[in-house]
Amino acid sequence: MSSQPIRILQLYPDDMNIYGDWGNTLALQRRLEWRGHAVELLAYNPGDEFPDNVDIIVGGGGQDSGQSKIEDDLRAIGPHLKELAESGTPMLVICGLYQLFGHSFTTKDGTTIEGIGLLDLTTIGGPERLIGNIITRSEEFGDIIGYENHSGLTTLGAGVTPLGRVIKGAGNNAGDGHEGARYKNVIGTYLHGSLLPKNPSIADFLIHAALQRRSDLELSALSALDDTVEINARNVAMDRPR
Numbered sequence: 001m002s003s004q005p006i007r008i009l010q011l012y013p014d015d016m017n018i019y020g021d022w023g024n025t026l027a028l029q030r031r032l033e034w035r036g037h038a039v040e041l042l043a044y045n046p047g048d049e050f051p052d053n054v055d056i057i058v059g060g061g062g063q064d065s066g067q068s069k070i071e072d073d074l075r076a077i078g079p080h081l082k083e084l085a086e087s088g089t090p091m092l093v094i095c096g097l098y099q100l101f102g103h104s105f106t107t108k109d110g111t112t113i114e115g116i117g118l119l120d121l122t123t124i125g126g127p128e129r130l131i132g133n134i135i136t137r138s139e140e141f142g143d144i145i146g147y148e149n150h151s152g153l154t155t156l157g158a159g160v161t162p163l164g165r166v167i168k169g170a171g172n173n174a175g176d177g178h179e180g181a182r183y184k185n186v187i188g189t190y191l192h193g194s195l196l197p198k199n200p201s202i203a204d205f206l207i208h209a210a211l212q213r214r215s216d217l218e219l220s221a222l223s224a225l226d227d228t229v230e231i232n233a234r235n236v237a238m239d240r241p242r
Contacts, residue, residue, distance in 0.1 A: 004216060005038035006207075007051070011059035011097060012070050014045045019149060021060025021094050023194030027203050028056060035223050046073035050080060054089065055210040057081070061095025061150075061192060064107050071113050074100055078116030085118055090185040090209035092202075094195065098181070098188035099123040099152050108151065119181050119188055120159030123152040126173075132242040134169025134191060136179040141201045143167070144179075145237045146191025154190075156181055163189050168242060185209040198233050200225070 010017075010025050029039045042051050046069070062070075081101075085091060099105040100115040107113070108125035129151045136144040144164055153173040156162060162172075163180025171179035172190070180189035187202065189195065196203040204222055211217055 004214075005040040006032050006055045006210060006214075007040045007042055007053060008056045008058060009042045009044055009051060009054045011044050011057060011093075012046070012062070012066075012074075013043050013060070015066040015069050016062035016097050017060040018062055019060075019095075019147065019192035020194040021192060024060070024092060024094070024196040024203075025058050027194070027196035027200075028058070028207060031200070031203050031225065032207060034225055044077075046070055050077055054084070055214070056206055057084070057089060057091040059091075059093040059097035061097065063096075064111075064113075067096050067100055067105065067113050068111075071100070075114060075116055078118065081116060082118050085184055085186050088185050088209065088213055090206040091187070092196070092206060093186070093188045094192060095150055095190050098190065099154065101186070101188055102154070102181075105152060118186065119183055120157030121154050121181055121188075122157075123154040126151050126153045130170035130174055130190075132169060133237060133240045134171070134179070135167040135238060136164035136169070136171065136191070137167050138164035141199065141205070143234075143238070144189075144191065144195075144202065145198045145234050146189070146193045146195050148190045149192060150190050154181075159183065163187060193237075198230060198237055200227050200230050 101119045102115045102121035105113045105123040160181040162178035
């Protein structure tokens with residue numbers, strides 16, 4: 001193992017951290033520690049200095065007011081986030097930050113919050129909230145279990161692929177059957193819950209992508225973990241009504 005910890009950065013935890021999204025960072029931390037890796041958790045809020053040598057970036061959801069609060073700062077660090085994404089840095093962004101990683105989010109009252117265009121997608125505010133348990137099917141990750149609560153309707157462009165196909169729920173826009181978006185090692189999704197504790201295959205994808213980029217680590221397959229608790233949680237969530 002490397003003597004240097006794996007550094008996980010949580011974007012805007014003061015303003016973009018609802019519906020258990022901080023649990024995604026904790027899940028990554030635990031799954032790394034269970035495999036013998038030291039972990040350093042970092043937080044970035046508006047006005048902070050962006051840290052060097054970040055291995056994984058995680059961001060959560062927030063209300064429209066929270067998105068407006070971080071808009072200018074996010075656009076300022078947007079070019080750096082794009083550079084990191086192009087170099088393969090794994091990222092997971094949920095709901096509000098998923099929207100702002102796209103080109104723009106136009107609220108129901110017509111206010112447009114500019115995004116950073118890291119993901120080729122746009123979002124507009126819909127007439128009602130899309131709320132409830134959701135199952136999305138992915139060829140890579142299997143059935144993805146989560147909880148959605150959003151009024152934004154997101155349309156993907158040609159530069160991204162969907163995270164998966166909606167089996168139960170609304171997904172990106174309740175129309176095209178898509179949920180989330182993928183670009184390189186970046187995953188955007190509306191799924192709260194938090195997402196990663198119930199979907200260890202996605203957590204391990206992010207971890208493996210991070211370890212692959214570390215020159216001080218010998219590349220190998222991830223050791224298996226006992227995911228009995230995670231599997232039980234998935235089964236309970238899958239049986240819950242919409």
